[in-house]
Amino acid sequence: MSGPLVSIRLIPAEVLVEIFSWLSVLAPTNFAAEHMPGYKKLEWLVITHVCSFWRNLAINSPSLWTRVDTTMGREWVQAFLTRSKTTSITFSNFCLPTSAKDTRITIANEILPAQLERMQVLMLRQPLSGPPHPALLRPAPLLEVLTLLGDFLSLAEGEWALFQAPRLRHVQVLSCSSFPWKSFHVRNLSSLCLAQKFERLIDQHRPDPHELLEALRSTVQLKRLCLEETLPRFDDAHVQDLDLPMLQVLRIHGLVSDVVGFLTHLRPSHIELDVSCRGLNPTDESTDALLRVLATHQTAFDDKPFQAVCLTTRLSIRSPWAYVHAAREIVGHEWQPPLHYPREYFVEDTDAARRRGWELDPRFRGYCDSPLTQSFSLTLNFTRLSDGVKDVVDKATHSLLLQTAQLLVYDQVVDPARDILPPETLNRPFTYFPNVRQLRIGHNIFASFIRALNAQDMPKLEDIYFPDLTPAYWQNVMGSLAKINQFVSDRDKMGRRVRSLYLKDKGAHVKAWGNVGKGGTRIPPRLAHIVKELA
Template identity: 25%
Template sequence: MQPSNYYPVSHQEPDGAGRSRFGLESLGQTSTMTLSFWQSYLRDTLHRTTIANVTASSSQEAIHKAQAQLDAEEDAMKYVTRVLHARRNAISAISRLPVDVLLYIFAFLVDDDPPNMIAYYNNMRQSTLRLGWIAVTHVSHLWREVALENARLWCRIEGYPSLEWACAILSRSQACALKVDIANGVTAPDVIDLVLSPSHLRRISELDLPDYTSDLHLLAKLAKPAPLLEFLNLYFPKGDNLSPLPEIITTILHPRLQRLGIHNRSRLPCTVRLEHLIPVIQECHRLEKLTLRRFGPGDHLFDLAAIEGLHSRRRFSLPQLKSLELLGAGSGVPLFLSQVDFPVSAAVWIHLEPIKAAFNPSWLCIPQLLPWAATAADRGTSPHFESLALDTSAGNWASIRMPATARRDGGTRPSLRITVRKCISCMSRLPSLLDALHAHNYFRRITHCHLLACSEVDIDYYGLEALLASPGMSELKEMSVVEPTDVSIKFFKMLSLASVSGLDLTMPLPALECLVLQGPKPSEHIPTFALSGPFKEALLAFLMERQLHRRPLSECKIENCGELGDFVDQVEGLCTPASVAFRWQ
């Protein structure tokens, strides 16, 4: 008996990929007995009177009856197939892994590959839901059983979940603490109402609410007991000034809160001002990490005459704080620092944003307002930070970074980083901020300097000469000039000017040994960067002047600056010992 006699549809009903539903190629690999069994089954099924005699021209009743019988047979086949797969997997290598090892692996996958259940956008466009780590439940019956029975794997609600998905997570997570990250603007209201209901809010340990947190209806939901809440992120993007924030954060409602982030919209006026934030933060005595982004005082004023009395105005303390990030407009940051105490062991990152493109004089008070100001001001002690790095190459920000340093007792001093949004006014007063930090014994020397030289605001401004003469610059050994264009010619001419000090001629950056010129990384969308002729002449003149005054550079690195030709040899001849590193990515 030929197999084809018993497969009347094997080559007539291809699936969606063009493969035969009943592939003889795979069946040919099975034993003759198994093949004969299934051939007999198919023959008997397809030759039943209620199926074999039905065609597309038959009555609807006959067609529906035949289709119902075929559907039932197909469901039975699927069940048999699942059982066979489960049995096969039960004796395969993956089933040798102990349950505790599987759970350890699954826990990593939960963090690394979250599912993407985009319910909202599916109503507007075609989008495939991505299972992420949940795909492990499709590998084998054992894996599915292990994953479904462990509640700790189902503690995350994130993305844009549907109501069905949120209900499933809340059920599978049982009584475990929840980590919630949902966007109010695109998540269905019924999902938010469910997740932030009082019964489930009590289970939330981490809550991140990007988008429209300024919805007062949503804020009111947070003013309920959340005894497990340790991390809270709030966003206020609308920009319309609200009345004072409702009392949504209190020690009684959120006794375990350790990490708090409040993010305002990207442009002024801020939705939440400093006056609103202070009462909220006063309640958070256990905070270990605090992030306040884009805030400012309501009137944008700061009384410089009252600076001496600021320390006596401090109103609250955060004794357990380990990390502080502030992004404030105008005098917002100094005003905040004048009202809070935190340990000297905290790492601090301050972003200063000018109002109307003007450097705020209150920024010069920041060194006095930080917690280690008292010890740093003692000139008899070592500087709090060993070194400082200056970087103006990071887009729209100029960065002053004092990295963490080791202490003699074996501990580590935390880092301090101050970034200033670049404008002509702020760049011109940047040397004043460096002077203030050095005057209060914050750093000993400047070890790294990265300068963007792409436009006038980067390198051609009043105050550049003072920047080169800033305290600590005299020990600078390596300087990087990023994307050097013709606007940097004036800068190199300034570096070439020697001045008379007593009987000796001194040059800017006397300890400089290495100069790095960095062009932009090559891209298909950006034309090839190249050094201009006038710039090359200015650079050679600078190197010659250094050599003339016995301050030659020992190394010059040129990266991604186009074809250089014999220019490399000319630069190399002015370095002692001759060393020019050329690199093109």
């Protein structure tokens, strides 16, 4: 039973302000959205204008007006700055300008020098290469989060002498050609992300290994570190090892030799590791060196084995790679592993999110509050496709102790527009996962899965999931129904019964089974008994 209605004017002001504060986070303004009604772009602002009392209360609550974005336009930017009064602000100009005269650029040029001392979070994108915005090279007493993106950003040592940000904790610099390790205050950083685009590495100035390690060694609070295509060459065998006792997550991408060099000098610890290597040659000794050093870092987790593994491949002629993500926490069958593929490996499609330039890894965005799982990610980008590629993946599953996984997600990326020849798959990766109880198979490898299906594999397997399989596959892949039925029957005889076969739209699949063959309608009773609807 509902209580008596209360006038909105009788709701306590402090309660309303708290509600507005949550709304400003959960439903932020989105002025950059295209093909969207104006009121939708305003989001939480619309709600605060229900009546004059709410409107006046919101306008006189400075904490609601602290997120300033140049996409708002000059009028709204000025309104937010005025209404936030002296409260610290978040300022963002992270969109790609169309020209140097873009309105967003002129707004940023006006706001930065006047408001830098108030900024707590700053996200700034520069359209041109060269030094950072001159307004940055001055004291920023409240600044805690700094994100910069440009084209070959040149962050020279001498230019940062005037930049003083004693509270700075989180730094992300994307597309930097150099970084001022000596003059930049890295000692108190909690998160550092330095990333470079792979296609822009020509003539890039590599950091000196001694200088880089010495700077990292001075950090006493560093918890999250990302070095993406910004690694030095460790040709000097006399470099002192690096110990980062507070480190929780490391994302490291680059040439296999550079990755091996860095990991060799980093003392193993309990960290969430995200490794991506390009230039891999299956016949090169560097591949074995990579697996050895990764195995060394995984031995720190002897007391916490892997529970789930995602294996995704693209074994095409033009772009062969393999991606492995392993989780240590116990997860359910609906587990969706994060896709930490390097951007240049993304399949080109109509998804606008993938066409946007740089996107920050959630683990390094803002105040880095995304949860960590002590998981492990490995992307192997090979120079060419060969049988040795499959051998490398085989070695990786053994040396990294992935066999402990109880859930295996196996799929393949296929891009018909780019893959001239039919994509290959790993022949029988299932033999490497004896502890798997749940298996999830993507539709791209369904045909290969049917061919490789063997009752001797995965002795503990109980549940099979086909989350994106359509009924047409049962007719398109010859003998698939018979092979599945034979597999289930053989497992019954071995005393290793398969409990469930999960499909989306179970009824449509069962109907397709009845149509397989020449008018045959008999469905194997055991198969009909275990098939279940996948929610």
